[in-house]
Amino acid sequence: MIVENSLDELKKREGAYRIIKNFIESDVESELYDLTGLSGGFIASEEEIDLLQTYIGPAVFEDKLQEVGVNHMGGEKIFALNRTSSGILASILALVSKGDSVVHFLKAHPAHPSIIRACNLVGAVYDEYIDLDQFKIKDNTKLVIITGSTMDHQVLDEESFKKVIERAHNKNIPVFVDDASGARLRTAIFNQKPACDLGADLSVTSTDKLMKGPRGGLMAGKEEYVNMVKAKSNEFGLEAQAPVILAMINALKDYNPQNLRDSISKKDELFMLLIKSFNMFEKTPTGVMVSKESLKKEVNSKRDKCNLSETDLCFLWSMILLKNENIITIPAVSMPGASTTIRFDLSSNDANKLEIKEIYEKISRSFEYLLEVCVDEDKSRKIIYNL
Amino acid sequence: MIVENSLDELKKREGAYRIIKNFIESDVESELYDLTGLSGGFIASEEEIDLLQTYIGPAVFEDKLQEVGVNHMGGEKIFALNRTSSGILASILALVSKGDSVVHFLKAHPAHPSIIRACNLVGAVYDEYIDLDQFKIKDNTKLVIITGSTMDHQVLDEESFKKVIERAHNKNIPVFVDDASGARLRTAIFNQKPACDLGADLSVTSTDKLMKGPRGGLMAGKEEYVNMVKAKSNEFGLEAQAPVILAMINALKDYNPQNLRDSISKKDELFMLLIKSFNMFEKTPTGVMVSKESLKKEVNSKRDKCNLSETDLCFLWSMILLKNENIITIPAVSMPGASTTIRFDLSSNDANKLEIKEIYEKISRSFEYLLEVCVDEDKSRKIIYNL
Numbered sequence: 001m002i003v004e005n006s007l008d009e010l011k012k013r014e015g016a017y018r019i020i021k022n023f024i025e026s027d028v029e030s031e032l033y034d035l036t037g038l039s040g041g042f043i044a045s046e047e048e049i050d051l052l053q054t055y056i057g058p059a060v061f062e063d064k065l066q067e068v069g070v071n072h073m074g075g076e077k078i079f080a081l082n083r084t085s086s087g088i089l090a091s092i093l094a095l096v097s098k099g100d101s102v103v104h105f106l107k108a109h110p111a112h113p114s115i116i117r118a119c120n121l122v123g124a125v126y127d128e129y130i131d132l133d134q135f136k137i138k139d140n141t142k143l144v145i146i147t148g149s150t151m152d153h154q155v156l157d158e159e160s161f162k163k164v165i166e167r168a169h170n171k172n173i174p175v176f177v178d179d180a181s182g183a184r185l186r187t188a189i190f191n192q193k194p195a196c197d198l199g200a201d202l203s204v205t206s207t208d209k210l211m212k213g214p215r216g217g218l219m220a221g222k223e224e225y226v227n228m229v230k231a232k233s234n235e236f237g238l239e240a241q242a243p244v245i246l247a248m249i250n251a252l253k254d255y256n257p258q259n260l261r262d263s264i265s266k267k268d269e270l271f272m273l274l275i276k277s278f279n280m281f282e283k284t285p286t287g288v289m290v291s292k293e294s295l296k297k298e299v300n301s302k303r304d305k306c307n308l309s310e311t312d313l314c315f316l317w318s319m320i321l322l323k324n325e326n327i328i329t330i331p332a333v334s335m336p337g338a339s340t341t342i343r344f345d346l347s348s349n350d351a352n353k354l355e356i357k358e359i360y361e362k363i364s365r366s367f368e369y370l371l372e373v374c375v376d377e378d379k380s381r382k383i384i385y386n387l
Numbered sequence: 388m389i390v391e392n393s394l395d396e397l398k399k400r401e402g403a404y405r406i407i408k409n410f411i412e413s414d415v416e417s418e419l420y421d422l423t424g425l426s427g428g429f430i431a432s433e434e435e436i437d438l439l440q441t442y443i444g445p446a447v448f449e450d451k452l453q454e455v456g457v458n459h460m461g462g463e464k465i466f467a468l469n470r471t472s473s474g475i476l477a478s479i480l481a482l483v484s485k486g487d488s489v490v491h492f493l494k495a496h497p498a499h500p501s502i503i504r505a506c507n508l509v510g511a512v513y514d515e516y517i518d519l520d521q522f523k524i525k526d527n528t529k530l531v532i533i534t535g536s537t538m539d540h541q542v543l544d545e546e547s548f549k550k551v552i553e554r555a556h557n558k559n560i561p562v563f564v565d566d567a568s569g570a571r572l573r574t575a576i577f578n579q580k581p582a583c584d585l586g587a588d589l590s591v592t593s594t595d596k597l598m599k600g601p602r603g604g605l606m607a608g609k610e611e612y613v614n615m616v617k618a619k620s621n622e623f624g625l626e627a628q629a630p631v632i633l634a635m636i637n638a639l640k641d642y643n644p645q646n647l648r649d650s651i652s653k654k655d656e657l658f659m660l661l662i663k664s665f666n667m668f669e670k671t672p673t674g675v676m677v678s679k680e681s682l683k684k685e686v687n688s689k690r691d692k693c694n695l696s697e698t699d700l701c702f703l704w705s706m707i708l709l710k711n712e713n714i715i716t717i718p719a720v721s722m723p724g725a726s727t728t729i730r731f732d733l734s735s736n737d738a739n740k741l742e743i744k745e746i747y748e749k750i751s752r753s754f755e756y757l758l759e760v761c762v763d764e765d766k767s768r769k770i771i772y773n774l
Binding site for chain 2: 013017020021024032034041042043044046049051052053054056057058059060081082083084085086087089093113114117118121122212214215216217235236237238239240241242243244247328333349
């Protein structure tokens with residue numbers, strides 16, 4: 001085994017860093033292509049950065065956020081949070097007390113852990129449902145939560161969405177929607193309405209997911225509820241700070257659902273090319289991926305003398321993609337313990353800089369090289385650690 | 388009464404905005420001077436902003452922060468939080484459970500409310516002391532908190548600081564220091580050591596207080612404890628995001644304690660000039676201030692026909708300072724409910740652009756004009772709302 005523990009993973013990550021750093025610092029014409037789908041963004045002009053340095057800057061950006069935020073999310077009022085998880089915490093702190101019940105409806109388990117953690121913190125009883133027939137709202141329920149799209153991009157259909165809201169409102173219970181990726185996935189790809197337009201009282205989305213914003217949470221909702229969450233956030237320091245708000249505004253202005261839709265057709269095109277040569281690829285909502293098990297199987301079917309482990313193969317391929325093809329995928333740069341699945345996200349900013357055929361060629365060429373070196377453990381080690 | 392409620396305060400704030408906006412957008416040579424002491428800052432180069440847009444950017448900045456952070460704060464490891472209040476919440480979540488005791492020592496009441504709120508949230512028993520002779524650490528205490536400098540800049544002496552730490556450590560209880568302004572006020576002005584050098588296990592400071600950083604909390608401490616706080620922060624979204632971390636790094640590099648020390652002597656110089664003509668000024672650690680009561684008294688002693696309320700006088704003077712003298716003070720631009728005390732902070736970035744004599748003249752001239760218009764309520768109203 002080449003990468004055996006967290007320390008090894010850090011060594012691998014540092015090796016990838018050096019490659020990227022050299023790239024950024026060199027004057028080479030060629031570009032790096034970040035296809036992780038995780039890079040988020042920070043769009044800001046020089047004048048805006050100057051304005052950040054004044055007392056008035058933060059207030060100006062908060063005002064501007066209202067307009068672009070409502071345009072994206074619906075609702076009466078917008079509030080920016082440090083993260084979607086902070087928004088979940090603030091909402092539960094504001095609306096739920098010890099002994100109250102919280103009911104959560106989502107397309108598929110598991111729920112995002114921050115919801116359960118926040119309920120535990122206030123001492124609330126937490127129930128989770130994925131089946132509308134079994135969905136029950138206890139009498140002492142103070143908050144109904146809906147997850148628009150799970151972490152694995154499992155999207156709730158609009159009919160169920162509306163029924164859950166209706167049943168909550170029949171009991172006068174507010175509805176909070178965790179719409180982290182959903183605010184865009186549901187609307188741009190599945191033609192659903194923003195959560196507030198479907199009747200949600202509060203909704204929060206992640207501005208770094210499927211758009212070019214910074215990591216952060218954008219909340220919309222009825223003014224009364226937003227004000228309650230805002231007050232709680234300010235008490236505990238959960239609100240987004242001015243530089244993040246500025247970058248949210250520009251990312252929201254930049255957002256175009258067509259880019260997301262395009263990534264779907266590009267994904268299909270790439271997938272069609274890939275399945276002609278490989279058995280290992282699966283589709284994701286905005287790209288394609290190879291799990292460590294599938295990668296090992298594919299390598300074994302083409303090369304019988306490779307003794308590398310599943311995860312070592314992922315790290316090796318990811319480093320080859322970085323070094324030889326200038327493509328950043330998660331396993332090369334990830335922190336210890338992250339998933340080793342190799343994803344190519346076509347909604348990434350950098351995906352637009354490459355033709356689908358180029359991406360296909362980069363994938364094929366790097367996989368050929370992977371087959372070549374994976375039988376040589378020493379050479380594989382040198383590549384993984386960039387020695 | 389001219390400014391009667393929150394709505395009026397917002398109207399006043401919007402009027403001030405328009406003045407500032409015109410200033411920023413016009414090509415006039417003259418400058419705005421932000422003497423609020425609250426503007427913080429956001430120092431970042433174009434290349435750094437570009438790096439923010441990559442997957443690797445955040446990781447690069449987190450690494451860089453370690454070095455400059457330890458240099459400023461001491462300790463073994465650094466962690467950046469969304470706010471000092473988030474750092475307090477994360478530490479109490481990480482180290483204290485229901486029924487545990489938390490003991491807080493500070494120079495003077497009141498404590499920062501976020502400490503008490505976080506204790507209430509986890510269900511801890513909270514005790515507060517300002518007298519070392521009465522200071523008691525109960526047996527079930529899990530955390531001892533020291534406030535280095537209170538919100539009113541009341542600074543704890545180093546001897547008491549060390550004694551509290553010693554008594555906590557004798558009982559094997561970790562010590563957390565809320566050093567919001569203290570990390571600079573204590574070291575630069577009072578020649579004390581950083582909290583970690585005095586033995587604290589954790590210490591947090593506000594990067595927008597007495598330095599040119601963004602609003603945020605910079606934590607330092609023993610690695611074991613920092614790791615515990617970091618894990619808790621990531622669970623609830625309390626950590627600082629990359630754009631804020633970048634600006635923290637540059638503000639820490641920019642920080643020079645001499646600037647703070649200079650502001651003290653400048654403050655003394657300004658105060659000496661002011662007391663020759665006025666009775667209303669008081670010193671703050673880094674500037675001078677006038678409370679609403681003192682302002683009303685001073686106006687009454689020089690003009691017997693002024694019927695404006697204390698707060699209206701503050702708003703009026705603050706707007707005159709802005710419009711006629713280009714000086715931003717808090718009452719002109721503040722949110723509803725903020726303090727109406729007029730402070731001139733000489734550690735503000737912009738204070739360096741003015742001679743002390745110029746500041747004195749701007750203050751005198753604007754006060755003369757205040758005396759002139761304050762007897763005319765209609766005219767005062769027009770100035771306050773910038774009509």
